[in-house]
Amino acid sequence: MRRKLPSTAALAAFEAAARHQSFTKAAAELAVTQSAVCRQIASLESFLGVSLFRRGQRGVGLTEAGQRYARSVAARLDEVERDTLDLMAQAGQGGQGGSLELAVVPTFATQWLLPRLGRFHALHPGITVHFSSRTRPFLFADTELDAAIHPGVGLWPGTEGRLLMPEPMITVASPSLAASRPHWSPADLAKLPLLQASTRPYAWRHWFESLGLTVENDMAGPRLELFSMLSEAAAQGLGVALVPRMLVDNELASGRLVQLLPQELLSDRCYYLIYPEHKAASPVLATFAAWLDEEAARYRAEVG
Structure with a gap:
């Protein structure tokens, strides 16, 4: 059975935007345009069927669902990053x-x-x-x-x-x-x-x-x-x-x-x-x- 998972690019964009409470700062961190971050988050919200951010004149803020999902996504991305670094270190030691x-x-x-x-x-x-x-x-x-x-x-x-x-x-x-x-x-x-x-x-x-x-x-x-x-x-x-x-x-x-x-x-x-x-x-x-x-x-x- 095919896994029902969003793209890692969308998750990375969401995690950065949630942490900064800003699409602009997230874009700067990820070295992409703000519109690219907006597209990734919009595609993630469409995939989930849930609004993750509230958009307003003063900027963006996480919804309640977005806050819960941000904590979970941040923890999972930290785990993936740690495992990746461990594997890279192991490869650097000839396995x-x-x-x-x-x-x-x-x-x-x-x-x-x-x-x-x-x-x-x-x-x-x-x-x-x-x-x-x-x-x-x-x-x-x-x-x-x-x-x-x-x-x-x-x-x-x-x-x-x-x-x-x-x-x-x-x-x-x-x-x-x-x-x-x-x-x-x-x-x-x-x-x-x-x-x-x-x-x-x-x-x-x-x-x-x-x-x-x-x-x-x-x-x-x-x-x-x-x-x-x-x-x-x-x-x-x-x-x-x-x-x-x-x-x-x-x-x-x-x-x-x-x-x-x-x-x-x-x-x-x-x-x-x-x-x-x-x-x-x-x-x-x-x-x-x-x-x-x-x-x-x-x-x-x-x-x-």
Whole structure:
């Protein structure tokens, strides 16, 4: 059956005119005449049987139907452009390449993954990894994402994946706060502002309980969304943070943060590479997953 699709030229003209709210500016962007844009949009409206623009003395404006269609068309053209650029890049590498759309939690990406990604690019220069920030689980069917690296208790329904590493959490504070006492005990921490992670609301309670302590204010304190915010707040002396060790290695090495107590809390979450079942056969994903396995194994060996 023949597809019922408008021409790409008409869609491009419509998207540009909708974005600029002007046929003249759209024509300038597309390097065609204004009359050519008008003809393309008129043919599109005839094809659809719907008016997309209101014409008036002061110019043009989108109808309600035009607004909805403009959002949809812009998203689809962006996807086509992205796929086209990916294919062109792959062709430029002799066909040995591709791209990967990866969802990541922001702090893990900036503190752990990105510092290591240069090694991946050196081994696989034809593969481009695109990052999207996601802090919560999501449905792959609602996205164009190929995979996700996410801390959780297991794989998501309808997905496959692999375990990368556990999540040991440690107590950190600024050097000045750490130096305010010669010795620290778990009970001492209960007297400090406890910086809270929005994604780990019971982390401090579990840490104190693992040491046989019950603390009334274990869930009180400033609440922050990202671990990068927690570590920065701790570095600024705003309190003590309980964060995954892998996300503050750089700060500990530079001295911006100090581990207050040696006791760790092994979180009930682990970091997983997760992907939809239908993506499992992707050569690009398989290449990235194998490299990520090696990097995670190397890190686990380094930290013991």
